[in-house]
Amino acid sequence: MTDVLLSVEGLTVHRGARRILDDVSFSLGRGETLALVGESGAGKSTIAAALMGLLAGQARVEGTAAFDEAPDLLSLPEKAWNRLRGRRLAMIFQDAGAALNPCYTVGSQLTTVLRRQLSLGRAEARARAIALLESVGLNDAAARMSAYPHQLSGGMQQRVMVAIALACDPDLLFADEPTSALDVTIQAQIVRLILDQTKQKGASCIFVLHDLALASQSCDRIVVLYAGQVMEAGPSETVLRDPRHPYTRLLKSCVIEIGTSELDPPPGSVPGYDDLPAGCRFASRCPRALPRCRTDKPRLEEVAGRSLACWNPEEAA
Amino acid sequence: MTRPAEGHDPQPLFELIEVEKVYMVRRPGSVFSTAKVGLPALDGVRLKIRKGASVAIVGESGSGKSTLLRVLLGLTRPTEGRALYQGRPIDEVRAEGREFARQVAMVYQDARGSLNPRMTIGALIAEPLRHFAICPETDLPARVKALLARVGLPAEVADRYPSALSGGQVRRVAIARALASEPTVLVADEAVSGLDVSTQAQLLNLLRRLQREMALTLVFITHDLGVASYLCEDIAIMYLGRIVETGPTNAVLNAPAHPYARALRRAAPEFFAPITEPLPGEIPSPLDLPPGCRFSGRCDRVQPDCHLSDPALLRFGGPAANRAAACFYPLTESPTAPQKRDIHA
Numbered sequence A: 001m002t003d004v005l006l007s008v009e010g011l012t013v014h015r016g017a018r019r020i021l022d023d024v025s026f027s028l029g030r031g032e033t034l035a036l037v038g039e040s041g042a043g044k045s046t047i048a049a050a051l052m053g054l055l056a057g058q059a060r061v062e063g064t065a066a067f068d069e070a071p072d073l074l075s076l077p078e079k080a081w082n083r084l085r086g087r088r089l090a091m092i093f094q095d096a097g098a099a100l101n102p103c104y105t106v107g108s109q110l111t112t113v114l115r116r117q118l119s120l121g122r123a124e125a126r127a128r129a130i131a132l133l134e135s136v137g138l139n140d141a142a143a144r145m146s147a148y149p150h151q152l153s154g155g156m157q158q159r160v161m162v163a164i165a166l167a168c169d170p171d172l173l174f175a176d177e178p179t180s181a182l183d184v185t186i187q188a189q190i191v192r193l194i195l196d197q198t199k200q201k202g203a204s205c206i207f208v209l210h211d212l213a214l215a216s217q218s219c220d221r222i223v224v225l226y227a228g229q230v231m232e233a234g235p236s237e238t239v240l241r242d243p244r245h246p247y248t249r250l251l252k253s254c255v256i257e258i259g260t261s262e263l264d265p266p267p268g269s270v271p272g273y274d275d276l277p278a279g280c281r282f283a284s285r286c287p288r289a290l291p292r293c294r295t296d297k298p299r300l301e302e303v304a305g306r307s308l309a310c311w312n313p314e315e316a317a
Numbered sequence B: 001m002t003r004p005a006e007g008h009d010p011q012p013l014f015e016l017i018e019v020e021k022v023y024m025v026r027r028p029g030s031v032f033s034t035a036k037v038g039l040p041a042l043d044g045v046r047l048k049i050r051k052g053a054s055v056a057i058v059g060e061s062g063s064g065k066s067t068l069l070r071v072l073l074g075l076t077r078p079t080e081g082r083a084l085y086q087g088r089p090i091d092e093v094r095a096e097g098r099e100f101a102r103q104v105a106m107v108y109q110d111a112r113g114s115l116n117p118r119m120t121i122g123a124l125i126a127e128p129l130r131h132f133a134i135c136p137e138t139d140l141p142a143r144v145k146a147l148l149a150r151v152g153l154p155a156e157v158a159d160r161y162p163s164a165l166s167g168g169q170v171r172r173v174a175i176a177r178a179l180a181s182e183p184t185v186l187v188a189d190e191a192v193s194g195l196d197v198s199t200q201a202q203l204l205n206l207l208r209r210l211q212r213e214m215a216l217t218l219v220f221i222t223h224d225l226g227v228a229s230y231l232c233e234d235i236a237i238m239y240l241g242r243i244v245e246t247g248p249t250n251a252v253l254n255a256p257a258h259p260y261a262r263a264l265r266r267a268a269p270e271f272f273a274p275i276t277e278p279l280p281g282e283i284p285s286p287l288d289l290p291p292g293c294r295f296s297g298r299c300d301r302v303q304p305d306c307h308l309s310d311p312a313l314l315r316f317g318g319p320a321a322n323r324a325a326a327c328f329y330p331l332t333e334s335p336t337a338p339q340k341r342d343i344h345a
């Protein structure tokens, strides 16, 4: 990675006594796409919220996140955020229907963003908004400007969300499961759209995903989380072709592709945050756990071209 | 598996013949007017389900999958056409008493919503046991325990309330409840979607085992082609109220004949494969269907005559192939035109 855009070090988030994120570190280059994967409750949305400065007053946040020339996003005052959020860092939420305001037309939501963030005049904002809607593949864009969100299909709403997120040419785009509420063919369209648009603009993108196969197809890098800890991270090709962390192996072995004939999932499920072991949070389900795994926390170390936190990693495949 | 060796079909368990379901809905945009228009949720649907079969119903949102299930369960009466269970109209069989409801069990998509939050898991599972008089009252605790074990839950779960269970555990409870009446048919609407991959894999293995051990007939709605291929021998692909392709799951997914089936197949994520060129356009509104083939606006094989009439679901590849597609220009391997024979001929 030559030109680092985002570098997260030791991100830790407490909600009350629960340590939701535990010492999360990863980095992302300019123009790269990164997949954040892990099962429900792993803390993927919490990472996005922390980096967007949305946890203030809700949770205790520690660690640093260097972003471009800003030394630390996590310690920025709210005022400084107003210049970054929506402009340099943008977010696409999982449920577009809920993220769009039902009371305003698509056009007015888009022009409001453009006028506020880029101080454009009325006519200029309108022309720019129409161009944006066209660029996300909404046909008849001028007419769609006066549509209310409920008059659009889920796929079109998601395109509008993409248009709003990209309105100010952000450097970094978070897409929190941008497609899981959509159907497969529309899902493919939206992922493709986000990739094309960010590539074209040289922006970086963090995708929160459930689907490892989709991550392998769409992202340069991957971070595998389990119960708030990074288990394995690195180039997605390296990590997914030859996972070394037992949890990454497990996740991969549970992926059903067309033609999969046998699945061998491990028993049990993700633990609650109230009864976590002191050591590796995966220890209670890990087929390779050693006694020390329950008591000592493995640190992220560079192994075989990726970062790995495990006392007893898998052999090369 | 249960496919007959000889050519002639025995009577199927379920048979849908030209089933149509039109919902009357308010015309969009007319908030204050009461003018209603017909929304064709199902249109000309033909489907046979053999005893012991496992059938996946796939298709995009709004294609009519849930409506099809409601018709199979006798909860919705078709506007046109016939829906038969063992040769008799489903609503008639259902009205006769509890037997149909005992035989045909349903697992709802919203498992948590289908369970009364004020009842313990034990009481929730005992409910259908009592309702269908499956066993004497004294045997109830043992039955409940056996059902919990069957779906891989520990016995102590019986004393808990649904709120104290995880999403995957709640789905297991819903399956245990459905199995309580000792059904021969299990109908499930997106029973594993939205779950963690490891939980999903556990549940799929459970359903597979149950289907084999109890010779269940399984009708499984899913939007995940991988899940369909893992669990179901046969597949029916729907688009805007019509079945556009049916056949053995592996054959269909390896070589789809309908252009929409191929698009679905291509859109399915695959490790390290380059991301595919997506299908253009949006799904049309069911209130504003294009003339002719409903897929014509997004289809890359479209010809002028596709806009003139709606293609019927026709068999191709001979009786042994057991495949059918509703397309004038299907992607069949043979260079000759597909055998255009009516599915019922």
Ligand SMILES: Nc1ncnc2c1ncn2[C@@H]1O[C@H](COP(=O)(O)OP(=O)(O)OP(=O)(O)O)[C@@H](O)[C@H]1O
Binding pocket: A015, A020, A038, A039, A040, A041, A042, A043, A044, A045, A046, A047, A273
């Ligand atoms: N507002 C909140 N208050 C208290 N706890 C919360 C809140 N939001 C999230 N959590 C908890 O933090 C943990 C991590 O949640 P998060 O939403 O980051 O997970 P996720 O990886 O995004 O999961 P999913 O895949 O289900 O979206 C979970 O245990 C969750 O219950």
Ligand SMILES: Nc1ncnc2c1ncn2[C@@H]1O[C@H](COP(=O)(O)OP(=O)(O)OP(=O)(O)O)[C@@H](O)[C@H]1O
Binding pocket: B023, B024, B025, B039, B040, B041, B059, B060, B061, B062, B063, B064, B065, B066, B067, B068, B286
């Ligand atoms: N009770 C109803 N009244 C009016 N319209 C309905 C009703 N139920 C379903 N529809 C409409 O019928 C069509 C088919 O709906 P259905 O629920 O069967 O689709 P589906 O394939 O199950 O979709 P999903 O994947 O979103 O569950 C949709 O256009 C839907 O809006």
Ligand code: SF4
Binding pocket: B258, B259, B260, B293, B294, B295, B296, B297, B299, B300, B301, B302, B303, B306, B311, B326, B327, B328, B329, B330
């Ligand atoms: S009938 Fe025509 S438009 Fe419809 S799927 Fe076949 S080729 Fe495409």
Ligand SMILES: [Mg+2]
Binding pocket: A044, A045, A046, A176
């Ligand atoms: Mg989340």
Ligand SMILES: [Mg+2]
Binding pocket: B065, B066, B067
């Ligand atoms: Mg449905």
